Amino acid sequence: MPGVLEGIRVVDFGRYIAGPWCAGLLGDFGAEVIRVEKVDGGEDRFICKVSEADASGAMFLQVNRNKRCLTLDPRSQEGREVQRRLVATADIVVANMPQRALEMLGIDYDSLSKIKPNIILVSNTCFGPAGPYAQKLGFDGLAQAMCGNMHLTGDPDTSMKSYSPWVDFGTATLCALGAVIALMARHRTGKGQEVQGALLATALMTASPSLIEQAVNRPNRMATGNRGQLNAPSDVFATRDGHIMILVSGGPMYRRWAKLVGELHWLEDERFQTDDSRGEHGEIFSARMADWCAERTTDQALSELEAARVPAGPVYTPQQALEDPQVTEGGFLEDVEYPGAPRMPPLVSTPVRLLGSPGEIRSRAPLLGEHTDEILRELGYSDQDTENLRAARVV
Secondary structure, eight states, X not given: OOOTTTTOEEEEOOOTTTTHHHHHHHHHTTOEEEEEEOTTOOGGGGTTBOOTXXXXXXXXXXXXXXXXXXXXXXXXXXXXXXXXXXXXTOSEEEEOSOHHHHHHHTOSHHHHHHHOTTOEEEEEESSOSSSTTTTOOOOHHHHHHHTTTTTTSEETTEEOOOSSOHHHHHHHHHXXXXXXXXXXXXXXXXXXXXXXXXXXXXXXXXXXXXXXXHHHHOOOOOOOTTOOSSSSSEEEEEOSSSEEEEEOOSHHHHHHHHHHHTOGGGGGOGGGSSHXXXXXXXXXXXXXXXXXXXXXXXXXXXXXXXXXXOOEEEOOOHHHHHHOHHHHHTTOEEEOOOTTOSSOOEEEOOSSOOSSSOOOOOSOOOOTTTTHHHHHHHTTOOHHHHHHHHHTTOO
């Protein structure tokens, strides 16, 4: 079945996650994506190495599937001409770098639109295109720190960053949405445009409830570890052989929980009548739940909680997450061969399911420069031209 974006060509100048995963999502739904990479390989290719063939890393394999790879140095006159020809064939250009870098490489919107007037540029930066930090460099961790999230994570003495780069992946997803909307707008108007994302905007969006609360009520919340502050019990608890996460929200669920742990009299306690008030007294609920869990194995606790329809789940290591039956049987991962990898890497399949026009992993991430010759051939370069460009390290 052809992808819904079949016929759309995306040129991906992205680095790390926020740009490449945006292009990768478009590729999942059928777009043709060409990754433009440094002649010696981008820095993002080699993080968390899993392949001996070209030292490619885990992150690269996930965000660059369904792409072809063209190596290119656009700083020379010859390289800029290759880039010009490539852009002329594109519908969307993706680049996550500051405006100054876009202009230096000739892939800012003004430069691109002179080559192709209806081009769509998807750009994203750490801090956005305006304001005093617009030209500053930044990564996911800075956005986590500056949105207030890290202050509320960990404990009062130690702010804590998430290990997983949720800001990067969230920004990429929002930019993919923006790209599709821009395509719809172009279909109606015939005009291209620039789609601008920012890591800080994504982080602020995710942290917005706490920011709004702070602006209006000034609660000046402090971190409480894994214990939630807006409902209770909401915490991580030790069982006899592991740890589980439990979260109770809403009156009906709270009543089921109280019956399960034998605290029905708490239903009449004036202190515990709303989620907010229960959250304010979360230490009481966590202490009671800790005692209940300590008497049971993880399996026993989860079984009883499930019977009571109280949400709970085990705290997994990455290996345990890979082995969970919901993960293995739910279609969330797909083993995809990659040269030099000792085992097939399990890539996360398209994370949103469209039953009528699904996304799919059609091909593994490319080796460095794997498709340079064929892409140049499509752009009108002869084999001898390509050899000359390679000898000059343009490609």
